[in-house]
Amino acid sequence: MTLDDQLRAAVASGDAAGVAAALAAGADPDALVDRERWGVLLESARAGRADLVTLLLEAGATVGGVGRYGATPLRVAAGAGHAGVVRLLVAAGASAAEPDRRQSVLGHVISEVAFQPARALLDTLDVLLELGANTGPREDPPVVAAVRASAPPAVLRILFDRGADPDQRRADGTPALVLAARLGDHAAVDLLVRAGADVDATDPRGRSALMHAVERNHRAAAAVLLLAGADRSLAAPDGTTALRLAQAWHWQNIQFALGERSVGSHDVPVARTLLRLHPGELRLEADPVQFELLASVVEAVVDGLGDDWELRSGHTGAAALAFAARLRSDQVPVPRASWHTVTASRDEVAVAWSALNESANGDTRLRAAGVSVWDVRDLAEDFFGQIPH
Structure with a gap:
């Protein structure tokens, strides 16, 4: 030896x-x-x-x-x-x-x-x-990384105990508080505001954490923000407010939380940032801009991966491209509302999941021209969070 x-x-x-x-x-x-x-x-x-x-x-x-x-x-x-x-x-x-x-x-x-x-x-x-x-x-700062990973609250507590800035932002300028609100992570939202995060800080579109929590019907996160003094009347540059988003999506409980005394099914036109999935009914709901974004992601990934797409997703390229085309052509306006809907099979939901995962997290980072990685990551995180585990 x-x-x-x-x-x-x-x-x-x-x-x-x-x-x-x-x-x-x-x-x-x-x-x-x-x-x-x-x-x-x-x-x-x-x-x-x-x-x-x-x-x-x-x-x-x-x-x-x-x-x-x-x-x-x-x-x-x-x-x-x-x-x-x-x-x-x-x-x-x-x-x-x-x-x-x-x-x-x-x-x-x-x-x-x-x-x-x-x-x-x-x-x-x-x-x-x-x-x-x-x-x-080239990474998210620690607080943003912890929020995006849905890390346990103890992680954020240690970061803040060691002097981390609760107002850290993602590279595109989105505050950690907005990201936590989008995810509906009310514990992270609470820790961030307790650590001194600006409760009314906005993302590059001028939308606050409260607006994003309200739009996604994250009632616990919205409650934390309201109790922390979030400005419920704050308006984005396009005129969007938390109340208008709640009205536009027909979130009645949040409308009451925002101070409304009577609510109904308002037809409120507003620029949405959410693509909503109804798993039981296999229906997608969104504005045309979100459907276009998802369609472009599917097409870019299928085109970029070529034959590897079917090997990695288990679905044919032809079926994926047909779904992308349907996202554009089969949008149906919802009665007494201002959003659109597209029905989707289980296989088509799986196609959307695979394409978003490849574009947001894969080695290739495949995206259509003019689509940012942040657009894809936000769409992906919203979409993944609505799929039952």
Whole structure:
């Protein structure tokens, strides 16, 4: 058995004395394991063995990624919730060794906490923030990332305790509070306003968090905003107000919450930002502009992926394009209302889901000319949130 084999065996068994002996005898602290996919430092970090990590770092192990996949010990330790190992690696310069092309370690941990809540991950998030970690220049800022991931409230509390700005905005200028309201995340809305977020901050269209909560019938989020002093009379540049949106969508309970004493089925023309899905009836409701946006997304994705579209979605390109055409041609005005409706089969709803997912989250980022990534992401998040899980 070579010295490197001895080191690999000692790391695998968690034998600190064996690791120290192999390194003292000349074993390579960057020895690779598991068919050369990663190094012994990463293996020790994955196991949360701060003692082994210390021995390997003192022997000169590379803190960045080594091996075929370039995974880094810091990312692996952070994602596994090993806060003590994270401290050691950051002190050894691991943060600077992280590749720019990948999601930041902080962003990775925020996503992991949202996906698989664990106290150890929360503690690791706190340590990363204490050590000055931030998200990357091409990522959402931390508060926005937490809101978009629907992270547990404890994540936002830690971010604010560590000095994060509750008025952080997405790259297009949309405030975190607006994003939380769109998602109907009333806990996030409450934490944001308690942390000092501007309750009347608006998105690039001049629409406030209250307007978006009202339009989506998120009554709990709207109530939090109203109790926080949101201006219910605030108007966007196009004249849209929260009340007009509630009237336009026939949300009667929210109309009462906004101070109306009598309500009815008003035919109120207003520019909507919501494409509404009725899962039980398989019906889509929206303004023509939302139907056009969805149709253009479907066409761009099908055209961009070619034969891969059917492999990735399970639906033929011809069926998807026929649905896109129907979104334009089969819109029916709703009686005593100002929105339009299009019926959709289960397969067509699945086509919409696949196309939006590919355009908003896929590697290709396929979009029609003139359609921004923010338009697609907002449409996708609204749509996904209405599909029963």
